[in-house]
Amino acid sequence: MKKEKYVVVITTCNRLVLLRDCIRCASCQTILPEKIIIVDNASDDGTREYLASGLAEEDFYLGKDRYEMVWCTKNLGGAGGFREGMSRATELKTDWVILIDDDAMLQPDYVMLLLREAARGWQVMAGTVRTGGAIDSFHRRNITKHGLFFRPVGLRAYRRKFFFCDVASFCGVMIDTRLVERAGLPEQDYFIYHDDTEYLLRFLKMGVRTAVVTDAVLDHQTNVRKEKRPRRYTWKDYYAIRNRLWFVSKYGTKVDVLWNRLDIWVRVTVRNRLFGLLRRDGYDWKFECETGKRAVKDAKERITGEMGF
Secondary structure, three states, X not given: OOOOOEEEEEEEOOOHHHHHHHHHHHHOOOOOOOEEEEEEOOOOOOHHHHHHOOOOHHHXXXXXXXXXXXXXXXXXXXXHXXXXXXXXXXXXXOOEEEEEEOOEEXXXXXXXXXXXXXXXXXXXXXXXXXXXXXXXXXXXXXXXXXXXXXXXXXXXXXXXXXXXXXXXXXXXXXXXXXXXXXXXXXXXXXXXXXXXXXXXXXXXXXXXXXXXXEEEEEEEOOOOOOOOOOOOOOOHHHHHHHHHHHHHHHHOOHHHHHHHHHHHHHHHHHHHHHHHHHOHHHOOOHHHXXXXXXXXXXXXXXXXXXHOO
């Protein structure tokens, strides 16, 4: 196997306990990284102080010179954090960059198993994401021919040694830095949600799909909660709606855009207004209605701005 250099980019914000485990996992790979870049999104829970002090002594698996901190003066979200980290990684002239959040725990052979397949000429690779001990297929998805909706790859695909998908989340994706030079950096203004989809759609447009090596595993230490139905919105849903319309307008046809607007009108506007009228669950659903309306409005403004109107 040809020796390949790689850099790990970790984004974090106010999750010091998870971050320390994440750093350990990234540091203990059977093929060691050239550098681990930790992007701190203006944490105020002690993360900054911990990182600024040079990490705890027991965390120095690789030596201090292999850890690099990128300090954000404000929270740029996952999108902005990955952009900052990838920008620095490309300056280091490495072969590969691996992207993870602070809750992604790489198994010791994760990188080795991916690099072993690099000889096939693949430029984007990823492994299997497990949540709560089970495969989480949401992170590896295909895009529908019409509408640009995404569908998780079925679990049967994970029985194979590898498979291809159209897009993958930034949870353990490994990218050839030569491809980054061609595609540019992730879109910072996405903040969260669909920034990874938009970025890998750039590669897909170049004819590059993501190869998923199923034996390479990472454990996603996220909370698995059964949400009450119908689900209530949070501030994150604004970005989910806005960014979805944004990337579809960039990569889809006019029909795709209309289809998505219709889908959002039914699933967001009609749903929330109806629940509000019915006082479903005793709520007025005002926040949900306003969130959807604002997201659609802001998406239209951004799309218009990009088109120069």
